[in-house]
Amino acid sequence: MTAIPLRLSAELTADYCQYLQQQFGLTTTTAPAGWYLCMQQGALVLLNADLPKQGAILVDFASGASNYRRQHGGGKSEAIAKAVGLNKKSNISVLDATAGLGRDAFVLASLGAAVTLVERNPAVAALLADGLRRAAADPMLSSVADRMQLRHCPALQALQNSTAVDVVFLDPMFPAREKSAQVKKEMRAFHDVVGSDDDADSLLAPALQLAQKRVVVKRPGYAGWLADKAPTMAVTGKNNRFDVYVNAAI
Numbered sequence: 001m002t003a004i005p006l007r008l009s010a011e012l013t014a015d016y017c018q019y020l021q022q023q024f025g026l027t028t029t030t031a032p033a034g035w036y037l038c039m040q041q042g043a044l045v046l047l048n049a050d051l052p053k054q055g056a057i058l059v060d061f062a063s064g065a066s067n068y069r070r071q072h073g074g075g076k077s078e079a080i081a082k083a084v085g086l087n088k089k090s091n092i093s094v095l096d097a098t099a100g101l102g103r104d105a106f107v108l109a110s111l112g113a114a115v116t117l118v119e120r121n122p123a124v125a126a127l128l129a130d131g132l133r134r135a136a137a138d139p140m141l142s143s144v145a146d147r148m149q150l151r152h153c154p155a156l157q158a159l160q161n162s163t164a165v166d167v168v169f170l171d172p173m174f175p176a177r178e179k180s181a182q183v184k185k186e187m188r189a190f191h192d193v194v195g196s197d198d199d200a201d202s203l204l205a206p207a208l209q210l211a212q213k214r215v216v217v218k219r220p221g222y223a224g225w226l227a228d229k230a231p232t233m234a235v236t237g238k239n240n241r242f243d244v245y246v247n248a249a250i
């Protein structure tokens, strides 16, 4: 895992810098090379000093696709909602064991689920924490943010030390099909910063142990099953497939 430093700047207060260092073990720098985190217009962002056209990567639940989906999306008819069971019941507890930038978790929380977001990568977890901080301060989003809780730890640890949850959601990295030059910018950043999730198969058995109702695994349409285990059913979305392993009815 590549260590991503935090760039010191006037916009980064000493208190917030100390919080990020303590919570996520980030180191600091004044002259970054390659990927680094820094504060930009009130938000923690991921930038690359060698790729000026890359643009800032951040968790922003208030704009763009996330909020559009919250306001105009398919709601309970979205494939992810059907896969998790939110079309039947809204107050479901979900452990999202591979939270990433929290987009799926935000959709689930917008539909009423209480979501624990587990992320092991320190830089990604710091971006998530910052996105949740801003969402909690936004009157339009605070009720959704209240249903989202971050845990910065490996998924295995969370799966083995968690109170019962209805659903475990897994979305490990999957090798992109496109040639690297065509891979979207954010995906390239993720592949650089996070790498590949080689232990993904090992998460299915503990997830099935913990989930009271079901485990949902998000996969690209062309990908095989996680741990080669056939699901009970699959829900096919526009860009992805959700493999559903049912333990009990929702």
Ligand SMILES: C[S@@+](CC[C@H](N)C(=O)[O-])C[C@H]1O[C@@H](n2cnc3c(N)ncnc32)[C@H](O)[C@@H]1O
Pocket: 097, 098, 099, 100, 101, 102, 103, 104, 105, 118, 119, 120, 121, 124, 153, 154, 155, 156, 171, 172, 173, 174, 194, 197, 199
């Ligand atoms: C494809 S991304 C998830 C994207 C996410 N579903 C979203 O909507 O933004 C996978 C993420 O899972 C994290 N991850 C993978 N394996 C993990 C593990 N064993 N424990 C904790 N986090 C893990 C990676 O660091 C990465 O950030």
